[in-house]
Amino acid sequence: MNRDQKAAAVAEIADQIKESQAVFAVDYRGITVAQVAELRGKLRDSDATFRVVKNTLTERAADAADAEALKSVLEGPTALTFVRGDAAAAAKAIADFQKATGGELLPFKGGLMEGEAVDAAQITAISKLPSRQVLYGQLVGLVASPITGLARTLNQLVGGLAVALGGVLEKKESGEIPSGEAPAPAAAPAAEAEAPSEEPAAEAEAPADDTNNSEDPAEGPDNTEETQEG
Known part of the structure; x- marks a missing residue:
């Protein structure tokens, strides 16, 4: 050489x-x-x-x-x-x-x-x-296990939802649940259903021309409902 x-x-x-x-x-x-x-x-x-x-x-x-x-x-x-x-x-x-x-x-x-x-x-x-190929196989097995469990859980949830919806549909078809009608409101408590028959004596005897103490209904409390985001 x-x-x-x-x-x-x-x-x-x-x-x-x-x-x-x-x-x-x-x-x-x-x-x-x-x-x-x-x-x-x-x-x-x-x-x-x-x-x-x-x-x-x-x-x-x-x-x-x-x-x-x-x-x-x-x-x-x-x-x-x-x-x-x-x-x-x-x-x-x-x-x-x-x-x-x-x-x-x-x-x-x-x-x-x-x-x-x-x-x-x-x-x-x-x-x-272990060889690199064996280590890759073990890693894939570890990663795939929780994914398989998650997929199984999601399938169960979706299947349960389908069964529930099917039950509602059957009840509508049989007439147990009226189709297209909203459920009737619950009855109000007796204490709230009965309004007082007479105004309190103090308010009935208030002077008619006392404008400084009268309350304007337009300035009453705000009845706007607040919507919370879930």
């Missing part, structure tokens, strides 16, 4: 570091070409790329991408997984591969997560988290 090719490789790796949500470093010793191809297919589902790189080129790329923490894991044969999508799913794909091979291949060395350094134990913990 000449100087120009090395410069192009460094620039490409630096771009991959910058564009990735996470970068996982593993030791790739003992893995076959066929196994690499199989792993890359599984990582593709989480928008991740598996790449074997030279440590010297990756160190220069880490400097260019301002990812100093990544340089600490560049010891011995190193392959990098650049994750642009679901970091938990990508870590799980590698962890499942490790289990399938008896834990001897692709041990985690460390890496980056959202620009912060993570060690091997932390990547293993990330691999045990």
Whole structure:
């Protein structure tokens, strides 16, 4: 690889570091070409790329991408997984591969997560988290539950109103409720129905020409009703 090719490789790796949500470093010793191809297919589902790189080129790329923490894991044969999508799913794909091979291949060395350094134990913990798709499903379930309950309650209310209106219609058709007639007003209390037969004596004996003490009916209390908004 000449100087120009090395410069192009460094620039490409630096771009991959910058564009990735996470970068996982593993030791790739003992893995076959066929196994690499199989792993890359599984990582593709989480928008991740598996790449074997030279440590010297990756160190220069880490400097260019301002990812100093990544340089600490560049010891011995190193392959990098650049994750642009679901970091938990990508870590799980590698962890499942490790289990399938008896834990001897692709041990985690460390890496980056959202620009912060993570060690091997932390990547293993990330691999045990639910995938983004599972988390979305759980979130949709939580959101949909109260909506379903609200829809059921509204359906019950609407159904009850329909039954009530149907009962009123049946009563009108049977004549129990007169159609188009307002209900008769309630009878007034006996105390209010009987008006006094005679004016009080004091008012009957008042002088007819005492205009200063007479009350003009036009200036009586305002009988306007106030309407309250419910």
